[in-house]
Amino acid sequence: MKRRTTREDVAVKAGVSKTTVTYVLNHRFDIAIPQSTRIRVQEAADELGYRPHAAASALRSGRTRTITAAFPIKISGFYAHVLQAFERECNQHGFHLITTTIGHIGMQNVAPDVCEVFSSLTDGVVMFDMPEPFIPHIKAQMNGDIPVVSAGIFTVDGTDMVRVDLAPAVKVAMEHLLASNPRRIAFLGPGLASQEEFPKSFEPGGKQDVRCHLYSQFMQHTNRPLEVIAGSPSSRSATMASLRNHLESFGVPDAIFCFNDEIAIAANRVLREEGIPVPDKVLLIGCDGCDEGEYISPPLSTIVQPVAMLCSAAWNAMAERLAHPDMPPASSTIEAIFQSRGSSQRSSARPQD
Amino acid sequence: MKRRTTREDVAVKAGVSKTTVTYVLNHRFDIAIPQSTRIRVQEAADELGYRPHAAASALRSGRTRTITAAFPIKISGFYAHVLQAFERECNQHGFHLITTTIGHIGMQNVAPDVCEVFSSLTDGVVMFDMPEPFIPHIKAQMNGDIPVVSAGIFTVDGTDMVRVDLAPAVKVAMEHLLASNPRRIAFLGPGLASQEEFPKSFEPGGKQDVRCHLYSQFMQHTNRPLEVIAGSPSSRSATMASLRNHLESFGVPDAIFCFNDEIAIAANRVLREEGIPVPDKVLLIGCDGCDEGEYISPPLSTIVQPVAMLCSAAWNAMAERLAHPDMPPASSTIEAIFQSRGSSQRSSARPQD
DNA sequence: CTGAAAGCGCTTACAG
């Protein structure tokens, strides 16, 4: 391996000092350097193929111009979209993005995963949708030397937060389902099988997810029994097995409100394979607004998270924090929107009971 | 902002020298340090919440334990899967992963995007499926100081390569289509509308994509006319508009062989919306093997890239290169496999012409 | 306008 080209090589070639090279290459126009010198330095750098050593620069300046984004469990289609939007946001502001998933091996790996996140070469960490069980591990490692922003449906208190508020859209979605007067409305989501993965959403004392909470509230208000089916937010096969099992034991509900699109898409496949028509026999609603839902048959009604707004707000929060490290934690909220598509639109409503 | 905790703080607290702290925290068991000292140092580090400064370590040692993965245009569902698998591969070997997309803004941004990739704090770069037009920009910036591995269907010569060979699976897929004796087999993929994005695959002098090449070869051998429809590998809406236009002008082909699953999924939606049944009226085949294809209706026949093998081979190639920087470029090949599903299985073959 | 010099926090060869 040949010795790496350094700023000194450029300085010698251009016949200036190392300092001048730095000023020119960092576009320090506040320093009065003749245009001719700037050109000479730039040409020397280009000819030598010089690239500044990012580690040296980071060590000296304390800035890496890199942000780390952390996602839960795995990068689904929805998170791929978030990642894409957030990467663009970072790049536009001259930052790199490091991507990591936390807990993809299992709960026992959450602590080491979090540790890795905080020891990466980064100016700040943005955590998307960190589920409840991850929080203690995250807090244990936040020692204040790296700015943390949390964003999405689940946030980490004590950090700057950009929250997505599902409540209004969930209400619209539930009312939309009730409009066709279904007898049984099931909730398909975490709660039973995946306790380890997500909080026990229905436990009275637990921190309730807004989807679970509003679902159960609507059911009680309309005198319908709760019907909760375990579904995994990140494993389609687990969701499919669980739903198949439920259908066999309890028959087909009239509507299924799903925790997220991953679950709804898995449910749609089970229903199709079982020959149960959506929406004619069962209404189906997801949550997140991933593109994939638009391409299945029937197209999936869903609660859309405004990804572009979320990512731009997350970037702004991080930028604010980098600019003002001692500012008290800030938080902002974005509302999700219910998007009705084929999977929940029955041609004719059922007769009243 | 409080001063960051350094190795010196740990050394003072544990009553040892800075060197000893480094040896203990880096698990240098080749250095004979009494167990009691190791424990004392570790405890001091834990109590202080000490985390080594990655930039300093990188500067001194020349290693960052970070790998950069570059993807073309945008992170589709397929690349999300690749990313996931490759991240796991990196993490398992104690490396971080930086993710970047190249060219997502447009061709004019490819050069700066590539430059960013090479100036990130990374020990090596893995480029997945870099399309032909990106290659000159990549080569212009590869100055040999960062190891580069290219992987996927498209690779960059002069680098270590892990190639996915589609040829055998494409042949199987074409024969599978011919078995039902369709009159018109269309190819839906880049070539016309998206010249800027991908090579003009059908130009006699150009470097031909194997899908285009084998498609046209099969068509000629069976005396069928070529029917090429422009489709964008990364924009579903562009593909949909183009296909709609084609159907209106030329009617419905009997089979459509798509460049990738993104295109096939977009095509499936157009066909459904136009009331053209798949597979009864048109057979449809995609390429990549993304999960999403399994969940649409009918499930998509596709050419599956073995993602786990690809990523593990890409990691191995990178690990080899890091261990032996002066080794000549190596290359390996993995074969894709045709997976027949509902979208290409007609209940009964048509009568012979 | 330009340059010499300190120093960021580590790792590592070397001396004791």
Next chain:
DNA sequence: CTGAAAGCGCTTACAG
């Protein structure tokens, strides 16, 4: 077995 010291390649305050 432990420690003093050099030095990785930058940035930046300061002197001229």
